[in-house]
Amino acid sequence: MLTLGIETSCDETAAAVLRDRTVLSNIVSSQVKLHEKYGGVVPELASREHLRNILPVVRQALDHAAIGLGDLDLIAVTHAPGLIGALLVGVSVAKALAYSRGIPFIGVHHGEGHILAAHLEYPDLGHPYVALLASGGHTALYLVRDFGGYRLLGQTRDDAAGEAFDKAAKLLGLPYPGGPVIDLLARQGDPRAIAFPRGVREGLDFSFSGLKTAVRNHVALFRSKDAGLDPSLKIADVAASFQAAVVDTLVEKTLLAARETGVRSVVVAGGVAANSGLRRELEQACRKNGIRLVLPGMQFCIDNAAMIALAGHLRYQRGERSGLDLNPRPSLAL
Ligand code: KG4
Ligand code: ZN
Numbered sequence: 001m002l003t004l005g006i007e008t009s010c011d012e013t014a015a016a017v018l019r020d021r022t023v024l025s026n027i028v029s030s031q032v033k034l035h036e037k038y039g040g041v042v043p044e045l046a047s048r049e050h051l052r053n054i055l056p057v058v059r060q061a062l063d064h065a066a067i068g069l070g071d072l073d074l075i076a077v078t079h080a081p082g083l084i085g086a087l088l089v090g091v092s093v094a095k096a097l098a099y100s101r102g103i104p105f106i107g108v109h110h111g112e113g114h115i116l117a118a119h120l121e122y123p124d125l126g127h128p129y130v131a132l133l134a135s136g137g138h139t140a141l142y143l144v145r146d147f148g149g150y151r152l153l154g155q156t157r158d159d160a161a162g163e164a165f166d167k168a169a170k171l172l173g174l175p176y177p178g179g180p181v182i183d184l185l186a187r188q189g190d191p192r193a194i195a196f197p198r199g200v201r202e203g204l205d206f207s208f209s210g211l212k213t214a215v216r217n218h219v220a221l222f223r224s225k226d227a228g229l230d231p232s233l234k235i236a237d238v239a240a241s242f243q244a245a246v247v248d249t250l251v252e253k254t255l256l257a258a259r260e261t262g263v264r265s266v267v268v269a270g271g272v273a274a275n276s277g278l279r280r281e282l283e284q285a286c287r288k289n290g291i292r293l294v295l296p297g298m299q300f301c302i303d304n305a306a307m308i309a310l311a312g313h314l315r316y317q318r319g320e321r322s323g324l325d326l327n328p329r330p331s332l333a334l
Contacts, residue, residue, distance in 0.1 A: 002067060003074045003316075004097070005309025006058065008090030009082025009110045010137065011041045013053040014305035017065035017072075018313060023120055025064030026299060026306040029053045032177065039176050040166065047085035054093050061305070072103055076312020079107030079322075080329035081137065087328030095324055104321045106312045111138055111334045113307035114269040115150070117300040120310055125267070125294055130257045134250060134278075135270030135303075136162035136177070139206050141257045142334070144267070147314045150334050153257050154204025161246055161272045164208035168215045168242050172235050182239045183275050189240030194218060196245040204253055204260070211245050247277045251285050258291055265292040273301040 002024075007014040011031040017024040031049050035041045062068060077094035079087060091107070098105035115131045130153070131142045139162075140155035159167065162179055169178020174185070196214050199207040215238065222233035250272075258266055266286060272278065279295055286293040300307060 001073045001313065002071055003076055003309040003313045004058070004061065004072050005305035005307070005312060006054070006075065006077040006090045006094050007110070007113070007303055007305040007308045008050045008054065008086050009078045010086060010303060011035055011046050012303040013050050013057050014303060015054075015058045015061035016305035016309050017061050017067060018306065018309040021119065021123065021310060021313065023306045024067070025061045026304055027057050027061045027064065028299075028302070028304055029057050036176050039170050041083070043083045043085055046083055047089060050086055050089040054089055058093070058097075069097065069101060072101065074103060074312060074316050075105040076108050076309050076316075077105065078110045078113065078308050079326055080109055080332035082110060082328070082330065084328055084330045087330070091326065091328045095326070099324065104316065106316055106320060107322045107326045108308045108311045108315070109332060109334050110308075111140070112150070113311045114138075115142065115144060115267065116147070116311050116314070117269055117304070117307035118267045118294045118296045120300055120306055121296055122294055125265070128261070128263050129265035129267050129294070130254065130261060130263050131267045131269060132250060132254045132273075133269045134161040134272035136160060136166065138270065139208070139272075141204050141253060143257070143261050143263065148318065152334070153261070154206065154253060156206040156208060157200065158207050158209035159212060161206070161208060161250060162270070164212055164246060165272065167212050168239075171212075171215050171219050172238060173229060179272060179275065182243055183277065185236050185239035186243040186277060189234065189236030189238070191240040191244035193234065193237035194241040196241050198245055198249050204257055206249060206253065208246070211242065215242055243275070243277050247275065247281050250278060251281045254282065255285055255289060255291070258289070264290070265294065267294045269296065269301065271302050274298050
C-alpha cells in the first residue's frame with residue numbers, strides 16, 4: 001500500500017511516500033532562513049511559503065519514490081495542531097489530490113506522528129512504552145499502550161521545551177531556532193555555573209516559563225541601555241546551565257513516568273530529541289535503570305511527513321478515513 005504523507009503545520013513543508021511502513025522518500029523544505037530575521041515563525045509568511053513549496057515538494061517525494069500520483073492508495077495529512085493558515089495549505093492540497101484521484105485521505109494529529117516516528121526505524125518496537133514528546137509546540141509524556149492508545153501522563157503548563165530553547169537564545173542575542181545553537185554553545189560552558197530553576201518539582205507536569213524568566217533576569221544583570229550586553233557575560237555558561245535545567249527536568253520526569261507506569265521502554269520524539277545533552281543523559285539514566293531507550297534519527301525527530309504517512313496508514317488499516325468536510329484545527333488534544 002502506497003501512502004503519501006503531507007506536513008505543513010509550522011515552518012517545514014514536507015512530503016513523504018511510504019510503501020506499507022517502509023519509507024520510500026522523505027522530503028523536507030525548511031523555512032528557517034525566511035523566519036530567522038524575525039526571531040521566530042511569522043504565520044502569514046509561513047502560509048505563503050507553504051503555498052509556493054507544497055506542490056514541488058510533493059512532486060519531489062513522488063519522484064524519489066519512483067512512483068506517480070496514479071500509484072497512490074492513500075493520502076495522510078497533518079490537520080492539527082499548528083498554525084491555521086499553514087495547516088490549511090496541506091489539508092487543501094491533500095483533499096484536492098485525493099478527490100481528483102478518487103482515493104481516500106485521512107487527517108493526522110501532528111503529535112501522534114511524532115510519537116509514531118520511532119516505528120519507522122524500529123519495526124520491532126512493541127508496546128507499551130512511555131513517549132516523551134518535546135518540540136517547539138509540545139512537551140508532554142504519554143503512555144502508549146497500542147497504536148492509537150495514548151494516555152496523557154503529564155504536559156507543560158506553559159512553554160514547550162523547544163520554545164524555551166528558542167526564547168533563551170533570543171535573550172542571549174543568538175539566532176533562531178535556538179535549540180541547535182544553545183546545544184553547540186553549551187559544550188563550551190559550565191552547566192553548574194548558574195543554578196537555574198527546575199520548574200514543577202512534583203508529578204509529571206512541566207513548566208519552563210520560570211526558567212525563561214530566570215535567564216532574562218540573569219542576562220539583565222549584564223545589560224546596559226547604551227552599551228548593550230557586557231562582554232563579561234559568559235554566554236556559554238548561561239547556555240550550558242540553561243540546557244542542564246531543561247535536560248534534568250526532561251530526564252527526571254521521563255524516568256518517573258516509566259517507574260509510575262511500570263513500563264520498560266522509552267521513546268523520545270520531537271525536535272528537542274536532537275539535543276546532544278538530552279540524548280547523553282537519557283542514555284545514561286535508562287542504562288542505569290534497565291530501560292530500553294529508542295531515539296529516532298534526526299530526520300525523523302524534526303518535523304517530517306514520513307511520520308504523518310505512517311500514522312495515517314495505521315489509522316486507515318483500522319478502518320478510519322476523513323471526509324472532505326475535515327477542517328484544520330490550531331489546537332487539539334491527542
Ligand atoms: O519538532 P520540531 O521540528 O517542530 C515542532 O513541532 O515544534 O521542533 C522544533 C524545536 C525548536 O524549538 C528547536 O529549537 C528545537 O526543536 N531543537 C532543539 C535542537 N534542535 C532543534 N532543541 C534543543 N537542542 C537541539 N539540538
Ligand atoms: Zn513537530
